[in-house]
Amino acid sequence: MSNSNHWSKEETADFSYTFLAWYEREKRTLPWRENKDPYRIWVSEIMLQQTRVDTVIPYFLNFMTLFPTIKALAEAPEDTLLKAWEGLGYYSRVRNLQKSAIQIMEDFDGKMPQTAAEISTLKGIGPYTTGAIASMAYGLPTPAVDGNVMRVVSRLFEITDDIAKPKSRKIFEETMQDIISRDNPGDFNQAMMDLGSSTCTPKNPSCNLCPVNEFCQSYEKGTVGNYPVKSKKVKAKPVYYVGMIIKNEKGEFLLEKRPTEGLLANMWTFPLFPEEMMTHEVEVPAGGLHEIASEQTQQIVLKQLQEAMTQKYQLHPTFMKRPLPEIKHIFTHLKWFIACYYGQVDQVKLTDLPENCEFVHPENFEKYTFPGPQQKMLAQYQKNIGQKK
DNA sequence: AATGCGGGGCG
DNA sequence: CGCCCAGCATT
Known part of the structure:
Protein backbone atom coordinates (compact mmCIF):
# COMPACT_ATOMS: atom_id res chain seq x y z
CA MET A 1 0.00 0.00 0.00
CA SER A 2 1.06 3.61 -0.40
CA ASN A 3 2.29 5.91 2.29
CA SER A 4 0.01 8.80 3.05
CA ASN A 5 2.59 11.46 3.92
CA HIS A 6 4.75 12.32 0.97
CA TRP A 7 6.80 15.45 1.16
CA SER A 8 7.31 18.21 3.67
CA LYS A 9 5.83 21.62 2.90
CA GLU A 10 9.23 22.75 1.74
CA GLU A 11 9.77 19.81 -0.56
CA THR A 12 6.27 20.20 -1.98
CA ALA A 13 6.87 23.88 -2.72
CA ASP A 14 10.29 23.12 -4.14
CA PHE A 15 8.85 20.48 -6.44
CA SER A 16 6.07 22.76 -7.72
CA TYR A 17 8.54 25.56 -8.40
CA THR A 18 10.90 23.35 -10.39
CA PHE A 19 8.14 21.47 -12.15
CA LEU A 20 6.10 24.51 -13.19
CA ALA A 21 9.22 26.32 -14.38
CA TRP A 22 9.99 23.34 -16.60
CA TYR A 23 6.42 23.29 -17.90
CA GLU A 24 6.57 27.00 -18.68
CA ARG A 25 9.76 26.46 -20.67
CA GLU A 26 8.80 23.29 -22.45
CA LYS A 27 5.02 23.24 -22.86
CA ARG A 28 3.74 22.61 -26.33
CA THR A 29 1.75 25.29 -28.06
CA LEU A 30 -1.68 23.76 -28.52
CA PRO A 31 -4.89 25.37 -29.73
CA TRP A 32 -6.77 24.59 -26.52
CA ARG A 33 -4.01 26.15 -24.44
CA GLU A 34 -4.53 29.60 -26.02
CA ASN A 35 -6.85 30.66 -23.24
CA LYS A 36 -8.86 29.26 -20.36
CA ASP A 37 -12.19 29.05 -22.14
CA PRO A 38 -13.88 26.16 -20.31
CA TYR A 39 -15.72 25.11 -23.45
CA ARG A 40 -12.51 24.72 -25.45
CA ILE A 41 -10.85 22.88 -22.59
CA TRP A 42 -13.85 20.59 -22.25
CA VAL A 43 -14.01 19.71 -25.95
CA SER A 44 -10.27 19.13 -26.13
CA GLU A 45 -10.27 16.87 -23.08
CA ILE A 46 -13.07 14.76 -24.50
CA MET A 47 -11.24 14.46 -27.83
CA LEU A 48 -8.01 13.60 -26.04
CA GLN A 49 -9.55 10.62 -24.28
CA GLN A 50 -7.86 7.62 -25.85
CA THR A 51 -6.66 9.79 -28.69
CA ARG A 52 -3.23 11.29 -29.43
CA VAL A 53 -2.57 15.02 -29.45
CA ASP A 54 -1.44 15.08 -33.08
CA THR A 55 -4.63 13.36 -34.18
CA VAL A 56 -6.83 15.67 -32.17
CA ILE A 57 -5.49 19.04 -33.35
CA PRO A 58 -7.16 19.22 -36.78
CA TYR A 59 -10.43 17.82 -35.41
CA PHE A 60 -10.40 20.37 -32.61
CA LEU A 61 -9.86 23.32 -34.95
CA ASN A 62 -12.62 22.18 -37.27
CA PHE A 63 -14.98 21.48 -34.39
CA MET A 64 -14.45 24.94 -32.93
CA THR A 65 -15.17 26.54 -36.30
CA LEU A 66 -18.38 24.56 -36.73
CA PHE A 67 -19.55 24.79 -33.10
CA PRO A 68 -17.87 27.81 -31.53
CA THR A 69 -20.09 27.92 -28.45
CA ILE A 70 -21.95 25.61 -26.11
CA LYS A 71 -25.18 26.94 -27.61
CA ALA A 72 -24.03 26.12 -31.14
CA LEU A 73 -23.12 22.62 -30.01
CA ALA A 74 -26.46 22.12 -28.29
CA GLU A 75 -28.31 23.12 -31.46
CA ALA A 76 -26.10 21.27 -33.95
CA PRO A 77 -27.81 18.81 -36.29
CA GLU A 78 -26.85 15.21 -35.55
CA ASP A 79 -25.30 14.50 -38.95
CA THR A 80 -23.10 17.60 -38.88
CA LEU A 81 -21.95 16.63 -35.44
CA LEU A 82 -21.10 13.06 -36.37
CA LYS A 83 -19.38 14.21 -39.53
CA ALA A 84 -17.13 16.45 -37.44
CA TRP A 85 -16.16 13.43 -35.35
CA GLU A 86 -15.77 11.03 -38.27
CA GLY A 87 -12.55 9.04 -37.90
CA LEU A 88 -11.95 9.95 -34.25
CA GLY A 89 -13.73 6.85 -32.94
CA TYR A 90 -15.66 6.33 -29.70
CA TYR A 91 -18.66 8.10 -31.14
CA SER A 92 -20.59 8.04 -27.88
CA ARG A 93 -18.15 10.76 -26.82
CA VAL A 94 -19.63 13.25 -29.25
CA ARG A 95 -23.20 12.23 -28.47
CA ASN A 96 -22.53 12.73 -24.78
CA LEU A 97 -20.83 16.03 -25.59
CA GLN A 98 -24.04 17.31 -27.16
CA LYS A 99 -26.22 15.86 -24.41
CA SER A 100 -24.11 17.77 -21.91
CA ALA A 101 -24.31 20.95 -23.99
CA ILE A 102 -28.10 20.70 -23.92
CA GLN A 103 -27.93 19.96 -20.19
CA ILE A 104 -25.83 23.10 -19.69
CA MET A 105 -28.30 25.23 -21.68
CA GLU A 106 -31.21 23.94 -19.64
CA ASP A 107 -29.80 23.51 -16.14
CA PHE A 108 -26.87 25.92 -15.98
CA ASP A 109 -28.17 28.89 -17.94
CA GLY A 110 -25.85 28.11 -20.84
CA LYS A 111 -22.69 28.51 -18.76
CA MET A 112 -20.25 25.73 -17.97
CA PRO A 113 -20.70 24.76 -14.31
CA GLN A 114 -17.79 25.84 -12.13
CA THR A 115 -17.57 23.29 -9.36
CA ALA A 116 -16.14 19.79 -9.62
CA ALA A 117 -19.36 18.30 -8.27
CA GLU A 118 -21.49 19.99 -10.92
CA ILE A 119 -19.04 19.38 -13.75
CA SER A 120 -19.03 15.68 -12.98
CA THR A 121 -22.80 15.46 -13.45
CA LEU A 122 -22.32 16.05 -17.19
CA LYS A 123 -22.55 13.05 -19.50
CA GLY A 124 -19.19 11.80 -20.69
CA ILE A 125 -17.30 13.59 -17.92
CA GLY A 126 -15.80 11.22 -15.38
CA PRO A 127 -13.27 11.76 -12.60
CA TYR A 128 -10.33 12.51 -14.88
CA THR A 129 -12.09 15.05 -17.09
CA THR A 130 -13.75 16.68 -14.09
CA GLY A 131 -10.31 17.28 -12.58
CA ALA A 132 -8.89 18.53 -15.85
CA ILE A 133 -11.65 21.09 -16.44
CA ALA A 134 -11.90 22.21 -12.81
CA SER A 135 -8.17 22.82 -12.55
CA MET A 136 -7.42 24.20 -16.00
CA ALA A 137 -10.47 26.40 -16.46
CA TYR A 138 -11.21 27.42 -12.89
CA GLY A 139 -7.95 27.00 -10.99
CA LEU A 140 -9.42 24.50 -8.54
CA PRO A 141 -6.86 22.17 -6.91
CA THR A 142 -8.48 19.06 -8.31
CA PRO A 143 -6.36 16.08 -9.39
CA ALA A 144 -6.77 14.85 -12.95
CA VAL A 145 -5.54 11.29 -12.83
CA ASP A 146 -5.06 9.49 -16.12
CA GLY A 147 -2.66 6.73 -17.09
CA ASN A 148 0.24 9.19 -17.49
CA VAL A 149 -0.27 10.64 -14.03
CA MET A 150 -0.47 7.21 -12.40
CA ARG A 151 2.80 6.27 -14.04
CA VAL A 152 4.60 9.46 -13.00
CA VAL A 153 3.27 9.42 -9.45
CA SER A 154 3.96 5.74 -8.93
CA ARG A 155 7.60 6.36 -9.85
CA LEU A 156 7.91 9.51 -7.74
CA PHE A 157 6.75 7.73 -4.57
CA GLU A 158 7.33 4.07 -5.38
CA ILE A 159 3.63 3.35 -5.12
CA THR A 160 3.02 -0.33 -5.67
CA ASP A 161 -0.75 -0.31 -6.08
CA ASP A 162 -1.76 -1.98 -9.31
CA ILE A 163 -2.74 0.74 -11.76
CA ALA A 164 -4.78 -1.75 -13.78
CA LYS A 165 -7.26 -1.97 -10.90
CA PRO A 166 -10.04 0.64 -10.90
CA LYS A 167 -9.83 1.22 -7.19
CA SER A 168 -6.16 2.22 -7.35
CA ARG A 169 -7.12 5.51 -8.98
CA LYS A 170 -8.19 6.73 -5.55
CA ILE A 171 -4.70 6.23 -4.10
CA PHE A 172 -3.22 8.34 -6.87
CA GLU A 173 -5.86 11.02 -6.48
CA GLU A 174 -5.04 11.27 -2.78
CA THR A 175 -1.35 11.53 -3.54
CA MET A 176 -1.99 14.23 -6.12
CA GLN A 177 -4.23 16.03 -3.64
CA ASP A 178 -1.21 16.23 -1.32
CA ILE A 179 1.28 17.59 -3.83
CA ILE A 180 -0.75 19.59 -6.35
CA SER A 181 0.13 23.27 -6.62
CA ARG A 182 -2.50 25.39 -4.91
CA ASP A 183 -1.39 28.42 -6.92
CA ASN A 184 -1.49 26.81 -10.33
CA PRO A 185 -3.21 23.43 -10.27
CA GLY A 186 -4.13 23.62 -13.96
CA ASP A 187 -0.54 23.91 -15.15
CA PHE A 188 0.51 21.38 -12.52
CA ASN A 189 -1.89 18.79 -13.94
CA GLN A 190 -0.88 19.54 -17.50
CA ALA A 191 2.80 19.37 -16.54
CA MET A 192 2.17 15.90 -15.11
CA MET A 193 0.64 14.74 -18.36
CA ASP A 194 3.33 16.35 -20.52
CA LEU A 195 6.03 14.76 -18.40
CA GLY A 196 4.32 11.41 -18.72
CA SER A 197 4.10 11.58 -22.48
CA SER A 198 7.50 13.11 -23.20
CA THR A 199 9.95 12.00 -20.52
CA CYS A 200 8.45 9.65 -17.95
CA THR A 201 7.40 7.24 -20.69
CA PRO A 202 6.21 3.67 -20.17
CA LYS A 203 9.35 2.19 -21.70
CA ASN A 204 12.85 3.64 -21.57
CA PRO A 205 12.01 6.82 -19.65
CA SER A 206 14.56 9.62 -20.09
CA CYS A 207 15.32 10.01 -16.42
CA ASN A 208 18.56 11.83 -17.10
CA LEU A 209 16.55 14.58 -18.82
CA CYS A 210 13.76 14.63 -16.26
CA PRO A 211 13.34 18.05 -14.62
CA VAL A 212 12.27 16.51 -11.34
CA ASN A 213 14.48 13.44 -11.12
CA GLU A 214 15.98 14.73 -7.86
CA PHE A 215 12.51 14.29 -6.29
CA CYS A 216 11.94 10.82 -7.67
CA GLN A 217 12.20 7.99 -5.13
CA SER A 218 12.42 5.22 -7.71
CA TYR A 219 15.11 7.13 -9.64
CA GLU A 220 17.11 7.51 -6.46
CA LYS A 221 16.89 3.81 -5.79
CA GLY A 222 17.32 2.73 -9.39
CA THR A 223 13.93 1.01 -9.38
CA VAL A 224 12.19 3.08 -12.05
CA GLY A 225 11.76 -0.05 -14.12
CA ASN A 226 9.56 -1.56 -11.43
CA TYR A 227 6.92 1.14 -11.78
CA PRO A 228 4.11 1.43 -12.36
CA VAL A 229 2.94 -1.93 -11.07
CA LYS A 230 0.47 -3.07 -13.62
CA SER A 231 -1.09 -6.50 -13.74
CA LYS A 232 -1.43 -7.94 -17.17
CA LYS A 233 -4.95 -8.97 -17.64
CA VAL A 234 -4.21 -12.48 -18.79
CA LYS A 235 -6.88 -12.73 -21.40
CA ALA A 236 -9.12 -15.60 -20.53
C1' DA B 1 -15.50 -5.64 -11.20
C1' DA B 2 -16.03 -6.67 -15.97
C1' DT B 3 -17.18 -5.22 -20.69
C1' DG B 4 -17.85 -2.45 -24.97
C1' DC B 5 -16.57 1.34 -27.37
C1' DG B 6 -12.70 2.54 -32.18
C1' DG B 7 -9.04 4.20 -33.70
C1' DG B 8 -3.55 4.19 -33.87
C1' DG B 9 1.07 2.53 -32.63
C1' DC B 10 4.04 -1.17 -32.00
C1' DG B 11 6.41 -5.61 -32.35
C1' DC C 1 -1.07 -8.63 -38.89
C1' DG C 2 -2.65 -9.25 -34.32
C1' DC C 3 -2.01 -7.19 -29.78
C1' DC C 4 -2.32 -3.53 -26.68
C1' DC C 5 -3.64 0.92 -25.16
C1' DA C 6 -7.26 3.61 -21.42
C1' DG C 7 -11.61 7.08 -19.71
C1' DC C 8 -16.37 6.54 -19.41
C1' DA C 9 -20.96 4.41 -19.25
C1' DT C 10 -23.30 0.45 -18.46
C1' DT C 11 -24.32 -3.72 -16.30
Missing part, protein backbone atom coordinates in the same frame (compact mmCIF):
# COMPACT_ATOMS: atom_id res chain seq x y z
CA LYS A 237 -8.75 -18.04 -23.40
CA PRO A 238 -12.05 -18.82 -25.07
CA VAL A 239 -13.18 -22.45 -25.07
CA TYR A 240 -16.36 -23.52 -26.80
CA TYR A 241 -18.60 -26.34 -25.68
CA VAL A 242 -21.90 -27.86 -26.62
CA GLY A 243 -23.94 -28.77 -23.56
CA MET A 244 -26.45 -31.65 -23.73
CA ILE A 245 -29.50 -31.24 -21.54
CA ILE A 246 -31.09 -34.68 -21.85
CA LYS A 247 -34.33 -35.53 -20.09
CA ASN A 248 -35.86 -39.02 -19.93
CA GLU A 249 -39.54 -39.91 -19.61
CA LYS A 250 -39.30 -39.98 -15.81
CA GLY A 251 -38.23 -36.33 -15.83
CA GLU A 252 -34.65 -37.19 -14.94
CA PHE A 253 -31.63 -35.46 -16.45
CA LEU A 254 -28.39 -36.94 -17.63
CA LEU A 255 -25.50 -35.78 -15.44
CA GLU A 256 -21.85 -36.59 -15.80
CA LYS A 257 -19.17 -36.49 -13.14
CA ARG A 258 -15.97 -34.75 -14.12
CA PRO A 259 -12.57 -36.41 -13.73
CA THR A 260 -10.95 -36.65 -10.30
CA GLU A 261 -8.26 -34.15 -11.27
CA GLY A 262 -8.09 -30.82 -13.02
CA LEU A 263 -10.62 -28.04 -13.45
CA LEU A 264 -13.85 -28.56 -11.46
CA ALA A 265 -12.66 -31.98 -10.34
CA ASN A 266 -15.37 -34.43 -9.24
CA MET A 267 -18.18 -31.99 -9.89
CA TRP A 268 -21.28 -32.76 -11.93
CA THR A 269 -22.47 -31.14 -15.14
CA PHE A 270 -24.70 -31.82 -18.09
CA PRO A 271 -22.51 -33.62 -20.65
CA LEU A 272 -20.20 -31.22 -22.44
CA PHE A 273 -18.64 -31.76 -25.81
CA PRO A 274 -15.97 -29.62 -27.44
CA GLU A 275 -17.85 -27.58 -30.00
CA GLU A 276 -15.49 -28.55 -32.83
CA MET A 277 -16.84 -32.08 -32.64
CA MET A 278 -20.21 -30.79 -33.82
CA THR A 279 -19.10 -28.07 -36.15
CA HIS A 280 -16.10 -29.19 -38.11
CA GLU A 281 -18.26 -29.17 -41.22
CA VAL A 282 -19.96 -25.81 -40.62
CA GLU A 283 -19.11 -22.21 -39.99
CA VAL A 284 -20.20 -20.92 -36.57
CA PRO A 285 -21.45 -17.31 -36.39
CA ALA A 286 -19.70 -14.96 -33.99
CA GLY A 287 -22.71 -14.97 -31.68
CA GLY A 288 -22.62 -18.73 -31.26
CA LEU A 289 -24.48 -21.76 -32.50
CA HIS A 290 -27.96 -20.43 -31.75
CA GLU A 291 -27.46 -17.75 -34.37
CA ILE A 292 -27.07 -20.18 -37.22
CA ALA A 293 -29.54 -18.96 -39.80
CA SER A 294 -29.56 -21.73 -42.35
CA GLU A 295 -31.84 -24.73 -41.74
CA GLN A 296 -29.42 -26.93 -43.59
CA THR A 297 -26.52 -25.96 -41.35
CA GLN A 298 -28.62 -26.64 -38.25
CA GLN A 299 -29.37 -30.08 -39.59
CA ILE A 300 -25.70 -30.87 -39.97
CA VAL A 301 -25.03 -29.84 -36.39
CA LEU A 302 -27.99 -31.88 -35.12
CA LYS A 303 -26.73 -34.94 -36.95
CA GLN A 304 -23.35 -34.54 -35.23
CA LEU A 305 -25.11 -34.22 -31.85
CA GLN A 306 -26.96 -37.46 -32.49
CA GLU A 307 -23.81 -39.32 -33.41
CA ALA A 308 -21.97 -38.03 -30.36
CA MET A 309 -24.80 -39.12 -28.05
CA THR A 310 -24.95 -42.53 -29.63
CA GLN A 311 -21.23 -43.12 -29.45
CA LYS A 312 -20.67 -41.99 -25.93
CA TYR A 313 -23.95 -42.77 -24.13
CA GLN A 314 -25.86 -45.17 -26.40
CA LEU A 315 -28.72 -42.68 -26.27
CA HIS A 316 -30.87 -41.43 -29.14
CA PRO A 317 -32.44 -38.18 -28.01
CA THR A 318 -34.88 -36.07 -29.93
CA PHE A 319 -33.21 -32.68 -29.95
CA MET A 320 -34.65 -29.24 -30.20
CA LYS A 321 -33.76 -27.57 -33.50
CA ARG A 322 -31.66 -24.80 -31.99
CA PRO A 323 -29.54 -24.46 -28.88
CA LEU A 324 -30.35 -22.08 -26.02
CA PRO A 325 -28.61 -18.71 -26.07
CA GLU A 326 -24.92 -19.12 -25.42
CA ILE A 327 -23.76 -19.17 -21.80
CA LYS A 328 -20.56 -17.46 -20.75
CA HIS A 329 -18.53 -18.43 -17.74
CA ILE A 330 -15.20 -16.85 -16.90
CA PHE A 331 -12.50 -18.65 -14.97
CA THR A 332 -9.19 -17.00 -14.17
CA HIS A 333 -7.55 -18.37 -17.26
CA LEU A 334 -10.45 -19.66 -19.37
CA LYS A 335 -13.66 -18.34 -20.76
CA TRP A 336 -16.23 -21.00 -21.46
CA PHE A 337 -18.90 -20.52 -24.07
CA ILE A 338 -21.60 -23.16 -23.90
CA ALA A 339 -24.41 -23.64 -26.37
CA CYS A 340 -26.93 -26.01 -24.77
CA TYR A 341 -29.20 -28.30 -26.73
CA TYR A 342 -32.25 -29.78 -25.06
CA GLY A 343 -33.23 -33.32 -25.99
CA GLN A 344 -35.58 -36.02 -24.77
CA VAL A 345 -35.13 -39.79 -24.65
CA ASP A 346 -37.75 -42.51 -24.32
CA GLN A 347 -35.52 -45.32 -23.27
CA VAL A 348 -34.87 -45.71 -19.57
CA LYS A 349 -32.27 -48.39 -20.00
CA LEU A 350 -29.44 -47.32 -17.73
CA THR A 351 -27.13 -50.23 -18.13
CA ASP A 352 -25.33 -48.85 -21.12
CA LEU A 353 -24.43 -45.53 -19.50
CA PRO A 354 -20.77 -44.87 -18.79
CA GLU A 355 -19.80 -45.31 -15.16
CA ASN A 356 -19.50 -41.62 -14.36
CA CYS A 357 -23.00 -40.83 -15.64
CA GLU A 358 -26.43 -40.91 -14.03
CA PHE A 359 -29.96 -39.86 -14.76
CA VAL A 360 -30.98 -37.65 -11.82
CA HIS A 361 -34.30 -36.09 -10.95
CA PRO A 362 -34.19 -32.32 -10.19
CA GLU A 363 -35.49 -33.08 -6.69
CA ASN A 364 -32.15 -34.71 -6.03
CA PHE A 365 -29.92 -32.09 -7.65
CA GLU A 366 -29.05 -30.75 -4.23
CA LYS A 367 -27.13 -33.94 -3.52
CA TYR A 368 -24.80 -33.22 -6.42
CA THR A 369 -22.12 -30.54 -6.53
CA PHE A 370 -22.77 -28.18 -9.43
CA PRO A 371 -20.03 -25.78 -10.55
CA GLY A 372 -20.86 -22.29 -11.86
CA PRO A 373 -21.26 -23.24 -15.51
CA GLN A 374 -23.71 -25.98 -14.58
CA GLN A 375 -25.77 -23.58 -12.47
CA LYS A 376 -25.94 -21.29 -15.47
CA MET A 377 -26.90 -24.08 -17.86
CA LEU A 378 -29.65 -25.15 -15.49
CA ALA A 379 -30.91 -21.59 -15.12
CA GLN A 380 -30.86 -21.17 -18.90
CA TYR A 381 -32.88 -24.35 -19.28
CA GLN A 382 -35.41 -23.39 -16.63
CA LYS A 383 -35.85 -19.94 -18.12
CA ASN A 384 -36.40 -21.14 -21.68
CA ILE A 385 -37.84 -24.63 -21.42
CA GLY A 386 -38.44 -25.72 -17.84
CA GLN A 387 -41.55 -23.56 -17.44
CA LYS A 388 -43.59 -24.56 -20.42
CA LYS A 389 -44.98 -28.02 -20.93
